[in-house]
Amino acid sequence: MPLYTAILVFSILIPFVLSFDRKVSFYKKWKSLLPSTILVGAVYIYFDVLFVRDGVWGFNPEYHSELVIFGLPIEEWLFFMLIPYASIFIHYVLEAYFPNFRISNSAVKMLSWPIILILVAIVALNIDKAYTRFNYILLVLAIIWGLFDKTGILNRYYLSFLVIMIPFFLVNSLLTGTMIEGEVVWYNNAENLGIRWGTIPIEDVGYAFSLMLLNLLAMSQFEKLYKPQKN
Known part of the structure; x- marks a missing residue:
């Protein structure tokens, strides 16, 4: 089994098995999670294809399967479904077992706006760096959407992402060498900025943050869509 395949299998295994835990019942979220991962993943895959073409990043054939579509190994396509699944599972586990694991609306604003301003400044100063530019523009848009979202996703997500970062660091460390x-x-x-957290480009943290946040926000919209309308 190629290393990239093995990483994905082990990343999803425990979250999938525990999806049927009665308190979490994550399997009930599948109806909104599946279209969200497809929709959000399509955006990331589009730029993934462009970046591989332009040499922004690439994949070592020694570590992935021979099935390559538009320059991306099949594992990379699956990444945008399986890693969000595992990460969002953590978010909902924390919500189920620690319902008060959240910050206030004022704290969300106090965190979000300075982050947005810093990211805008970084992009302005590094507009020629493709990964930095794409990553932080998308992150700014995701946070702004989160600020205007009425379901309070950011209130929990700012904290749950700190927990998500633990497996993220392990997985991404392997992927980056x-x-x-x-x-x-x-x-x-x-x-990119050339700053590494171990072997991980610092942009990858923002990449993970926006990927999971956009999936959560999209899930919220699909849940509203599927909710029975009152007469």
Whole structure:
């Protein structure tokens, strides 16, 4: 089994098995999660294809399967369904078992607006760096959507993301070359800030944040769509 495949399998295994836990009942979210991962994933995959074409990043064929579609190994396509599944599962586990695990609306605003301003400044100063530009513009848009969302997703997500970061760091460290020869995914540092958290480009943290947040926000919209209308 290729390393990239194994990473995805082990990432999804426990969250999938525990999806049927009575308190969490995450399987009930599948109806809104599936279209969300497809819709949000399509945006990321589109730019993924462009970035591979332009040499912003690429994949080591030694670590993925031979099935490649539009320059992306099949594992990369599955990444945008399986990793959000595992991460959003953590978010809902925390919500189920720790219902007060949230911050206030004022705290959300006090965190969000400075982050947005900092990200805008970083983009303005690094407009020539493709990964930095794409990543932080998308992150700003995701946070702004979260601020205007009425379901309070950001109130929980700012905290749950700190927990999500633990498996994220382990998975991304492997993908970017920790404990292996070479890397599963390589990055062109001319297209990012060149700052690494271990072997992980610092942009990947924002990438993960926006990917999961956009999925949660999309799920919320699909849940409203599926909710029976009152007469």
